[in-house]
Amino acid sequence: MKTLLYLVPLFMCGTAVREDLGGRMFTFPRQSADSYVRLHPQQEKVFYALTTCFRFFADHLPQDMFSLSCPRFDNGFLLYPHVDKAGLLVGNNMVYFNGMKAELNEWNSLCATWESGTGLVQVWLNGKASVRKSLHAGGSLPSPIIILGQEQDTYGGGFDAAQSNVGMFTDVHMWDYVLSSDEIYTYMQSGHFSPGNALNWDRMDYSRYGSVVLENLLTHNSRMASHNHHVPEPTENSHQNSTRHMVDP
Numbered sequence: 001m002k003t004l005l006y007l008v009p010l011f012m013c014g015t016a017v018r019e020d021l022g023g024r025m026f027t028f029p030r031q032s033a034d035s036y037v038r039l040h041p042q043q044e045k046v047f048y049a050l051t052t053c054f055r056f057f058a059d060h061l062p063q064d065m066f067s068l069s070c071p072r073f074d075n076g077f078l079l080y081p082h083v084d085k086a087g088l089l090v091g092n093n094m095v096y097f098n099g100m101k102a103e104l105n106e107w108n109s110l111c112a113t114w115e116s117g118t119g120l121v122q123v124w125l126n127g128k129a130s131v132r133k134s135l136h137a138g139g140s141l142p143s144p145i146i147i148l149g150q151e152q153d154t155y156g157g158g159f160d161a162a163q164s165n166v167g168m169f170t171d172v173h174m175w176d177y178v179l180s181s182d183e184i185y186t187y188m189q190s191g192h193f194s195p196g197n198a199l200n201w202d203r204m205d206y207s208r209y210g211s212v213v214l215e216n217l218l219t220h221n222s223r224m225a226s227h228n229h230h231v232p233e234p235t236e237n238s239h240q241n242s243t244r245h246m247v248d249p
Contacts, residue, residue: 014207016040021201025057025170027213028149033161035210036149039172041198042205047141050077050198051179053111053187057218058167059104062087064151065165066172068144071155076141078151079112079123086123090114091136100125107170107219109188113178116140127188129181146199148172149212170217174199 026037052066061083068077073092080087086100100123102108111124119137123130145156151163173187173196186193195202208214 014038014209016205016207018203018205021170021204021214023217024214025168025217026148026208027168027215028165029211029213031161031164031166032210033150033159033164035164035212036147036159037169037209037212038207039146039148039199040205040207041144041146041174042200042203043198044143045176047144047176047198048116049114049177050141050174051111051113051177051184051196052077052079052172052174052199053109053179053184053196054172055107055109055170056081056167057105057107057169058102058165060166061102061104063165063167064163065110065148065169067147067150067152068141069147069152069155070141070144073141074152074154074158076144077112077114079110081108081110081125086110086112086125086130088112088121088123088135090121091139091141093135095121095133095135097123097130097133100128100130102126111179111184111187113184115178124184124188127185129184146174168218171201172199172204173201 028035054066056065062080064078064080066079070076075089075092078089080089081102084101086097087094102125109126112121114121114135116137116139119134120132121135122132145152148169149165150159152158153160175196176198183193
């Protein structure tokens with residue numbers, strides 16, 4: 001009983017922990033405005049490029065996923081998958097990628113890339129690559145707050161139950177550079193890949209709030225192979241008010 005009384009306050013206040021989440025998943029069982037997971041990047045920095053990859057399981061779409069907010073941009077980087085297309089916002093501007101099909105009640109693997117110099121963005125879904133488009137060219141993403149389970153309508157907050165996630169997330173990684181097509185495809189196939197140097201699922205710093213459940217991974221479809229396929233992390237020298245504005249393709 002003493003252990004229970006000790007753990008509950010930690011859960012409710014969202015105390016940050018570091019944990020190997022291999023073989024685990026976050027489950028968001030219901031819509032709410034107070035259930036979410038904050039992911040803490042491994043270092044404070046300004047991002048001029050990034051790749052993020054994760055796997056999700058949902059019974060309805062569209063849903064806002066992977067909400068990265070900055071002081072100047074509520075939607076600094078936000079993925080918004082539909083059943084037959086994917087939306088991506090960078091710097092509060094959005095494009096759609098048509099023909100990107102997600103499966104309901106199945107694990108889906110989703111990656112997105114952005115690079116400031118050209119503004120080029122691309123989405124990968126279940127091994128299929130989108131065309132490349134452009135967003136936030138010449139821009140940056142400083143001091144990000146990264147949230148799973150909610151869309152940030154203000155920097156670190158402004159949650160709305162109608163925009164919350166219901167489903168599961170696993171294998172979340174983020175890099176501060178654009179992964180090659182081969183590296184992304186390897187992630188999609190659950191092969192050997194270098195874990196994220198900004199967010200690493202196997203060494204994740206996170207805070208959990210509300211009714212989010214951390215539980216063992218359900219792997220009952222063919223897209224989910226064993227999670228423990230990462231190669232050692234690369235060294236640092238190995239890689240040198242929430243308005244959505246549509247950008248024409």
